[in-house]
Amino acid sequence: MESENILEAKQVSVAFRIAGKFQKAIYDIDLSLKRGEVLAIVGESGSGKSTFATAVMGLHNPNQTQITGSILLDDEEVIGKTGDSMASIRGSKVGMIFQNPLTALNPLMKIGQQIKEMLAVHDVYPENQYESRIFQLLEQVGIPNPKRVVNQFPHQLSGGMRQRVMIAIAIANDPDLIIADEPTTALDVTIQAQILDLILEIQKKKNAGVILITHDLGVVAEVADTVAVMYAGQLVEKTSVEELFQNPKHPYTRSLLRSNPSAETVSDDLYVIPGSVPSLSKIEYDKDLFLARVPWMKEEAQKVISEKMTEISSNHFVRGQAWKKFEFPDQKLKGGEK
Numbered sequence: 001m002e003s004e005n006i007l008e009a010k011q012v013s014v015a016f017r018i019a020g021k022f023q024k025a026i027y028d029i030d031l032s033l034k035r036g037e038v039l040a041i042v043g044e045s046g047s048g049k050s051t052f053a054t055a056v057m058g059l060h061n062p063n064q065t066q067i068t069g070s071i072l073l074d075d076e077e078v079i080g081k082t083g084d085s086m087a088s089i090r091g092s093k094v095g096m097i098f099q100n101p102l103t104a105l106n107p108l109m110k111i112g113q114q115i116k117e118m119l120a121v122h123d124v125y126p127e128n129q130y131e132s133r134i135f136q137l138l139e140q141v142g143i144p145n146p147k148r149v150v151n152q153f154p155h156q157l158s159g160g161m162r163q164r165v166m167i168a169i170a171i172a173n174d175p176d177l178i179i180a181d182e183p184t185t186a187l188d189v190t191i192q193a194q195i196l197d198l199i200l201e202i203q204k205k206k207n208a209g210v211i212l213i214t215h216d217l218g219v220v221a222e223v224a225d226t227v228a229v230m231y232a233g234q235l236v237e238k239t240s241v242e243e244l245f246q247n248p249k250h251p252y253t254r255s256l257l258r259s260n261p262s263a264e265t266v267s268d269d270l271y272v273i274p275g276s277v278p279s280l281s282k283i284e285y286d287k288d289l290f291l292a293r294v295p296w297m298k299e300e301a302q303k304v305i306s307e308k309m310t311e312i313s314s315n316h317f318v319r320g321q322a323w324k325k326f327e328f329p330d331q332k333l334k335g336g337e338k
Protein backbone atom coordinates (compact mmCIF):
# COMPACT_ATOMS: atom_id res chain seq x y z
CA MET A 1 0.00 0.00 0.00
CA GLU A 2 1.20 3.53 -0.76
CA SER A 3 2.36 5.34 2.32
CA GLU A 4 0.58 8.62 3.02
CA ASN A 5 3.86 10.49 3.47
CA ILE A 6 5.94 10.64 0.34
CA LEU A 7 8.81 12.15 2.37
CA GLU A 8 9.74 11.49 5.96
CA ALA A 9 13.02 13.14 7.00
CA LYS A 10 14.20 12.65 10.56
CA GLN A 11 17.18 14.23 12.29
CA VAL A 12 18.93 14.93 9.02
CA SER A 13 22.35 16.54 9.36
CA VAL A 14 24.81 17.22 6.55
CA ALA A 15 28.46 18.15 7.04
CA PHE A 16 30.86 19.19 4.28
CA ARG A 17 34.56 18.49 4.31
CA ILE A 18 36.15 21.94 4.36
CA ALA A 19 39.92 22.30 4.67
CA GLY A 20 40.25 18.72 5.92
CA LYS A 21 37.52 18.79 8.53
CA PHE A 22 33.78 18.24 8.43
CA GLN A 23 31.58 21.23 9.15
CA LYS A 24 27.88 20.90 9.58
CA ALA A 25 25.69 22.86 7.18
CA ILE A 26 22.34 21.53 8.36
CA TYR A 27 21.34 20.19 11.78
CA ASP A 28 18.70 17.65 12.77
CA ILE A 29 16.08 18.55 10.20
CA ASP A 30 12.71 16.86 10.73
CA LEU A 31 10.34 17.34 7.82
CA SER A 32 7.59 15.29 6.28
CA LEU A 33 5.34 15.76 3.32
CA LYS A 34 2.11 14.10 2.28
CA ARG A 35 1.20 13.28 -1.29
CA GLY A 36 -0.63 16.14 -2.95
CA GLU A 37 0.83 18.76 -0.61
CA VAL A 38 3.22 21.66 -1.10
CA LEU A 39 5.92 22.23 1.50
CA ALA A 40 7.73 25.55 1.17
CA ILE A 41 11.20 25.89 2.66
CA VAL A 42 12.12 29.53 3.18
CA GLY A 43 15.14 31.30 4.58
CA GLU A 44 17.92 33.58 3.49
CA SER A 45 20.74 32.62 1.20
CA GLY A 46 23.10 30.21 2.94
CA SER A 47 20.57 28.90 5.45
CA GLY A 48 20.84 25.33 4.15
CA LYS A 49 17.74 24.88 1.99
CA SER A 50 19.56 23.48 -1.04
CA THR A 51 21.78 21.30 1.15
CA PHE A 52 18.66 19.58 2.46
CA ALA A 53 17.13 19.21 -1.03
CA THR A 54 20.38 17.78 -2.39
CA ALA A 55 20.40 15.22 0.44
CA VAL A 56 16.87 14.13 -0.47
CA MET A 57 18.02 13.72 -4.08
CA GLY A 58 21.09 11.76 -2.95
CA LEU A 59 23.28 14.11 -4.95
CA HIS A 60 25.95 14.94 -2.35
CA ASN A 61 29.44 13.65 -3.07
CA PRO A 62 29.88 10.82 -0.52
CA ASN A 63 33.63 11.46 -0.20
CA GLN A 64 33.16 15.09 0.74
CA THR A 65 29.96 14.89 2.75
CA GLN A 66 28.74 13.19 5.91
CA ILE A 67 24.99 12.69 6.13
CA THR A 68 23.25 11.32 9.18
CA GLY A 69 19.63 10.74 10.11
CA SER A 70 16.96 9.17 7.95
CA ILE A 71 15.28 10.22 4.72
CA LEU A 72 12.45 7.95 3.65
CA LEU A 73 11.13 8.46 0.16
CA ASP A 74 7.93 6.50 -0.17
CA ASP A 75 9.16 4.36 2.74
CA GLU A 76 12.55 3.69 1.16
CA GLU A 77 15.70 4.87 2.96
CA VAL A 78 17.83 7.20 0.83
CA ILE A 79 20.72 7.89 3.19
CA GLY A 80 23.57 5.52 2.48
CA LYS A 81 22.44 4.81 -1.07
CA THR A 82 24.88 5.72 -3.80
CA GLY A 83 25.49 4.99 -7.46
CA ASP A 84 22.94 2.88 -9.29
CA SER A 85 20.69 2.21 -6.32
CA MET A 86 20.25 5.95 -5.74
CA ALA A 87 19.94 6.69 -9.46
CA SER A 88 17.01 4.32 -9.69
CA ILE A 89 15.17 6.23 -6.96
CA ARG A 90 16.11 9.62 -8.34
CA GLY A 91 13.87 10.38 -11.25
CA SER A 92 11.28 7.69 -10.58
CA LYS A 93 10.43 8.72 -7.01
CA VAL A 94 11.79 12.25 -6.93
CA GLY A 95 12.50 14.77 -9.66
CA MET A 96 14.26 18.08 -9.21
CA ILE A 97 13.78 21.40 -10.95
CA PHE A 98 16.85 23.56 -10.49
CA GLN A 99 17.12 27.32 -10.38
CA ASN A 100 19.17 27.72 -13.50
CA PRO A 101 18.22 25.50 -16.44
CA LEU A 102 21.22 26.62 -18.44
CA THR A 103 23.62 25.03 -15.95
CA ALA A 104 21.40 22.01 -15.26
CA LEU A 105 20.87 21.06 -18.91
CA ASN A 106 23.65 19.61 -21.05
CA PRO A 107 24.57 22.36 -23.55
CA LEU A 108 25.86 19.87 -26.11
CA MET A 109 22.87 17.56 -26.23
CA LYS A 110 19.61 18.03 -28.10
CA ILE A 111 16.49 18.43 -25.96
CA GLY A 112 14.89 15.19 -27.17
CA GLN A 113 18.03 13.25 -26.33
CA GLN A 114 18.20 14.72 -22.81
CA ILE A 115 14.63 13.64 -22.05
CA LYS A 116 15.34 10.23 -23.56
CA GLU A 117 18.34 9.77 -21.26
CA MET A 118 16.12 10.36 -18.26
CA LEU A 119 13.60 7.81 -19.52
CA ALA A 120 16.38 5.32 -20.21
CA VAL A 121 17.68 5.39 -16.60
CA HIS A 122 14.39 3.92 -15.41
CA ASP A 123 12.02 1.18 -16.45
CA VAL A 124 8.89 3.22 -15.97
CA TYR A 125 8.29 3.50 -19.74
CA PRO A 126 9.38 0.79 -22.20
CA GLU A 127 11.84 1.81 -24.91
CA ASN A 128 9.27 1.61 -27.69
CA GLN A 129 7.28 4.35 -25.93
CA TYR A 130 10.14 6.81 -25.47
CA GLU A 131 9.33 8.86 -28.54
CA SER A 132 5.64 9.28 -27.80
CA ARG A 133 6.45 10.00 -24.15
CA ILE A 134 8.90 12.77 -25.16
CA PHE A 135 6.23 14.50 -27.25
CA GLN A 136 3.61 13.98 -24.58
CA LEU A 137 5.91 15.61 -21.99
CA LEU A 138 6.81 18.57 -24.18
CA GLU A 139 3.14 19.17 -24.82
CA GLN A 140 2.31 18.82 -21.16
CA VAL A 141 4.82 21.50 -20.19
CA GLY A 142 3.44 23.86 -22.82
CA ILE A 143 6.21 23.81 -25.43
CA PRO A 144 4.86 24.98 -28.76
CA ASN A 145 6.13 23.01 -31.72
CA PRO A 146 7.68 20.01 -29.89
CA LYS A 147 8.80 18.51 -33.21
CA ARG A 148 11.22 21.37 -33.69
CA VAL A 149 12.28 21.61 -30.05
CA VAL A 150 13.39 17.95 -29.75
CA ASN A 151 16.13 18.73 -32.25
CA GLN A 152 17.24 21.96 -30.66
CA PHE A 153 20.00 22.65 -28.14
CA PRO A 154 19.33 24.46 -24.83
CA HIS A 155 20.94 27.75 -25.98
CA GLN A 156 18.43 27.95 -28.84
CA LEU A 157 15.53 28.28 -26.42
CA SER A 158 14.37 31.19 -24.25
CA GLY A 159 14.84 31.02 -20.47
CA GLY A 160 11.18 30.17 -19.91
CA MET A 161 11.24 27.40 -22.53
CA ARG A 162 14.44 25.96 -21.02
CA GLN A 163 12.77 25.86 -17.62
CA ARG A 164 9.80 24.04 -19.19
CA VAL A 165 12.20 21.49 -20.65
CA MET A 166 13.78 20.97 -17.25
CA ILE A 167 10.34 20.40 -15.77
CA ALA A 168 9.67 17.85 -18.52
CA ILE A 169 12.89 16.03 -17.57
CA ALA A 170 12.07 16.18 -13.86
CA ILE A 171 8.62 14.64 -14.36
CA ALA A 172 9.56 12.26 -17.19
CA ASN A 173 9.14 9.14 -15.03
CA ASP A 174 6.15 10.39 -13.03
CA PRO A 175 7.91 11.00 -9.69
CA ASP A 176 5.79 11.22 -6.54
CA LEU A 177 7.90 14.05 -5.19
CA ILE A 178 8.99 17.15 -7.11
CA ILE A 179 11.64 19.39 -5.61
CA ALA A 180 11.69 22.86 -7.10
CA ASP A 181 14.71 24.88 -5.94
CA GLU A 182 14.01 28.55 -6.70
CA PRO A 183 12.43 27.45 -9.99
CA THR A 184 11.49 30.92 -11.16
CA THR A 185 14.30 33.12 -9.83
CA ALA A 186 16.25 33.17 -13.07
CA LEU A 187 13.18 34.02 -15.16
CA ASP A 188 11.46 37.23 -16.23
CA VAL A 189 8.67 38.29 -13.91
CA THR A 190 6.06 37.70 -16.60
CA ILE A 191 7.16 34.08 -17.06
CA GLN A 192 7.51 33.31 -13.33
CA ALA A 193 3.78 32.89 -12.70
CA GLN A 194 3.37 30.64 -15.75
CA ILE A 195 6.12 28.28 -14.60
CA LEU A 196 4.78 28.14 -11.07
CA ASP A 197 1.28 27.43 -12.39
CA LEU A 198 2.69 24.65 -14.54
CA ILE A 199 4.41 22.99 -11.57
CA LEU A 200 1.20 23.16 -9.55
CA GLU A 201 -0.89 21.85 -12.40
CA ILE A 202 1.39 18.81 -12.73
CA GLN A 203 1.42 18.34 -8.98
CA LYS A 204 -2.37 18.31 -8.78
CA LYS A 205 -2.78 15.99 -11.72
CA LYS A 206 -0.35 13.46 -10.25
CA ASN A 207 -1.17 14.05 -6.61
CA ALA A 208 2.59 14.47 -6.14
CA GLY A 209 4.23 16.16 -3.19
CA VAL A 210 6.17 19.36 -3.93
CA ILE A 211 9.02 20.88 -1.98
CA LEU A 212 9.29 24.48 -3.06
CA ILE A 213 12.45 26.29 -2.06
CA THR A 214 11.98 30.01 -2.38
CA HIS A 215 12.81 33.45 -1.06
CA ASP A 216 9.46 34.76 -2.23
CA LEU A 217 6.98 34.86 0.65
CA GLY A 218 4.25 36.07 -1.71
CA VAL A 219 4.54 32.79 -3.62
CA VAL A 220 4.60 30.85 -0.35
CA ALA A 221 1.36 32.47 0.80
CA GLU A 222 -0.26 31.56 -2.49
CA VAL A 223 0.78 27.96 -3.01
CA ALA A 224 2.12 26.29 0.14
CA ASP A 225 0.26 24.05 2.56
CA THR A 226 3.09 23.89 5.08
CA VAL A 227 6.02 26.24 5.59
CA ALA A 228 9.40 25.44 7.14
CA VAL A 229 11.62 28.40 8.01
CA MET A 230 15.37 27.72 8.07
CA TYR A 231 18.12 29.77 9.57
CA ALA A 232 21.82 28.88 9.81
CA GLY A 233 21.21 25.22 9.09
CA GLN A 234 18.34 24.72 11.52
CA LEU A 235 14.60 24.78 11.24
CA VAL A 236 13.33 27.59 13.43
CA GLU A 237 9.61 27.32 12.75
CA LYS A 238 7.30 24.92 10.94
CA THR A 239 3.54 25.11 10.59
CA SER A 240 0.63 25.49 8.18
CA VAL A 241 0.79 28.42 5.80
CA GLU A 242 -2.23 30.09 7.40
CA GLU A 243 -0.74 29.83 10.88
CA LEU A 244 2.66 31.06 9.77
CA PHE A 245 1.30 34.24 8.24
CA GLN A 246 -1.33 34.90 10.89
CA ASN A 247 0.55 33.86 13.95
CA PRO A 248 4.32 33.78 13.34
CA LYS A 249 6.23 33.18 16.54
CA HIS A 250 9.96 32.89 16.11
CA PRO A 251 11.74 36.26 16.09
CA TYR A 252 13.57 35.28 12.93
CA THR A 253 10.34 34.33 11.12
CA ARG A 254 8.80 37.59 12.19
CA SER A 255 11.83 39.49 10.93
CA LEU A 256 11.60 37.67 7.60
CA LEU A 257 7.92 38.51 7.26
CA ARG A 258 8.59 42.14 8.13
CA SER A 259 11.40 42.31 5.61
CA ASN A 260 9.15 41.19 2.77
CA PRO A 261 7.11 43.71 0.84
CA SER A 262 3.43 42.96 1.33
CA ALA A 263 0.07 44.61 1.46
CA GLU A 264 0.47 45.30 5.17
CA THR A 265 3.79 47.05 5.18
CA VAL A 266 4.22 50.59 3.98
CA SER A 267 7.20 50.55 1.64
CA ASP A 268 9.28 53.05 3.69
CA ASP A 269 8.86 50.82 6.70
CA LEU A 270 10.22 47.74 5.04
CA TYR A 271 12.44 46.09 7.56
CA VAL A 272 15.97 44.99 6.68
CA ILE A 273 17.45 42.17 8.75
CA PRO A 274 20.92 43.34 9.77
CA GLY A 275 23.98 41.28 8.78
CA SER A 276 23.82 37.96 6.96
CA VAL A 277 23.65 34.23 7.66
CA PRO A 278 26.93 33.23 9.39
CA SER A 279 29.38 31.09 7.43
CA LEU A 280 29.66 27.43 8.45
CA SER A 281 32.83 27.95 10.48
CA LYS A 282 31.12 30.72 12.50
CA ILE A 283 28.02 28.79 13.43
CA GLU A 284 28.45 27.84 17.05
CA TYR A 285 25.44 26.15 18.42
CA ASP A 286 26.22 26.73 22.07
CA LYS A 287 26.08 30.47 21.49
CA ASP A 288 23.14 32.56 20.47
CA LEU A 289 22.88 32.55 16.72
CA PHE A 290 20.23 35.19 16.55
CA LEU A 291 21.89 37.92 18.54
CA ALA A 292 23.42 39.59 15.50
CA ARG A 293 20.30 39.24 13.38
CA VAL A 294 17.56 40.22 15.79
CA PRO A 295 19.48 42.71 17.91
CA TRP A 296 16.68 44.14 20.03
CA MET A 297 15.65 40.84 21.53
CA LYS A 298 15.48 41.28 25.25
CA GLU A 299 18.58 40.25 27.07
CA GLU A 300 16.92 37.44 28.98
CA ALA A 301 15.32 36.19 25.78
CA GLN A 302 18.70 36.03 24.12
CA LYS A 303 19.90 33.66 26.79
CA VAL A 304 17.06 31.20 26.69
CA ILE A 305 17.14 30.04 23.10
CA SER A 306 17.48 26.29 23.26
CA GLU A 307 18.12 23.95 20.40
CA LYS A 308 14.82 22.14 20.70
CA MET A 309 11.75 22.53 18.55
CA THR A 310 8.55 22.46 20.59
CA GLU A 311 5.01 21.99 19.38
CA ILE A 312 3.43 25.11 20.86
CA SER A 313 0.00 24.39 19.40
CA SER A 314 -1.33 21.72 17.10
CA ASN A 315 1.12 21.34 14.19
CA HIS A 316 2.97 24.57 15.06
CA PHE A 317 6.63 23.96 15.92
CA VAL A 318 8.99 26.68 17.11
CA ARG A 319 12.62 26.48 18.16
CA GLY A 320 13.53 27.62 21.64
CA GLN A 321 11.62 29.81 24.06
CA ALA A 322 12.81 33.27 23.08
CA TRP A 323 9.70 33.98 21.05
CA LYS A 324 7.70 34.22 24.26
CA LYS A 325 9.48 37.41 25.23
CA PHE A 326 10.12 38.84 21.82
CA GLU A 327 8.77 42.26 20.98
CA PHE A 328 9.34 44.14 17.78
CA PRO A 329 10.37 47.76 18.17
CA ASP A 330 7.64 50.18 17.17
CA GLN A 331 7.20 50.34 13.46
CA LYS A 332 4.65 52.27 11.51
CA LEU A 333 2.34 49.86 9.80
CA LYS A 334 -0.84 50.38 7.86
CA GLY A 335 -4.00 50.24 9.91
CA GLY A 336 -2.28 51.45 13.08
CA GLU A 337 -0.78 48.08 13.96
CA LYS A 338 2.21 48.46 16.26
Ligand SMILES: Nc1ncnc2c1ncn2[C@@H]1O[C@H](COP(=O)(O)OP(=O)(O)OP(=O)(O)O)[C@@H](O)[C@H]1O
Residues within 6 Å of the ligand: 016, 017, 018, 025, 043, 044, 045, 046, 047, 048, 049, 050, 051, 052, 278, 279, 280
Ligand atom coordinates in the same frame (compact mmCIF):
# COMPACT_ATOMS: atom_id res chain seq x y z
N1 LIG B 1 29.47 21.50 -1.40
C1 LIG B 1 29.65 22.35 -0.40
N2 LIG B 1 30.83 22.42 0.26
C2 LIG B 1 31.03 23.27 1.29
N3 LIG B 1 30.09 24.10 1.79
C3 LIG B 1 28.89 24.09 1.19
C4 LIG B 1 28.60 23.23 0.07
N4 LIG B 1 27.32 23.44 -0.32
C5 LIG B 1 26.81 24.39 0.51
N5 LIG B 1 27.76 24.78 1.41
C6 LIG B 1 27.57 25.76 2.51
O1 LIG B 1 26.46 25.30 3.28
C7 LIG B 1 25.68 26.41 3.73
C8 LIG B 1 24.26 26.24 3.26
O2 LIG B 1 24.22 26.42 1.85
P1 LIG B 1 22.92 26.16 0.94
O3 LIG B 1 23.32 26.34 -0.48
O4 LIG B 1 22.28 24.89 1.35
O5 LIG B 1 21.99 27.37 1.41
P2 LIG B 1 20.64 27.91 0.71
O6 LIG B 1 19.75 28.26 1.84
O7 LIG B 1 20.14 26.92 -0.25
O8 LIG B 1 21.13 29.20 -0.03
P3 LIG B 1 20.66 29.81 -1.46
O9 LIG B 1 19.30 30.37 -1.22
O10 LIG B 1 21.70 30.84 -1.73
O11 LIG B 1 20.68 28.67 -2.44
C9 LIG B 1 26.36 27.67 3.20
O12 LIG B 1 27.21 28.18 4.21
C10 LIG B 1 27.17 27.14 2.03
O13 LIG B 1 28.30 27.95 1.80
